[in-house]
Amino acid sequence: MLRIFICLVALLVVLTSLDGASAQTTTAPAASSAPAAPKPSRVKLTVEKLKEMKAKWATNRPKLRACRKEVKQKGLAGDDRWFYIADCMERT
Template identity: 60%
Template sequence: MLRTGICLVTALAMAGSIVTASAQTTAPAPAPKTSKLKLTKERMKEMRAHWSQNKSKLKACRKDVKAKGLAGDDRWFYIEECMGKS
């Protein structure tokens, strides 16, 4: 009986919070910033082809990435920005 009561109270509390949350979201939400595009195979091939033209610069950019400890997409975007600098 105690479990049933606790579950009922929890369900009512969650339902109440959902109702108030939906009432608060009547204003339009701001659009999320998408400054970085999702990487695709084609985009990766283009980036690597561009980077292979200037290997000394790529080596320096990789050293910076390793020093900063970046991984995943952040790593690729940082290398792209680094290669774009003169």
């Protein structure tokens, strides 16, 4: 009898937790059924983007050299370095 009671309590706990979980998995409203295209992020650079940037910069080496010098003076590293160089190369 005790075993049956414990099993019923366990079953009740499991069913209660499943009922709460199913309420959290409701579908989104119909207005947002067509998600917008993901916006490109400046946080991470892809390999293709880096290759494209380097190819463009190779045509103007003196300007690239000056931009790299500025980056070293500022002590930038990682993605910040690449973004700064990209902005520097676009300036006149």
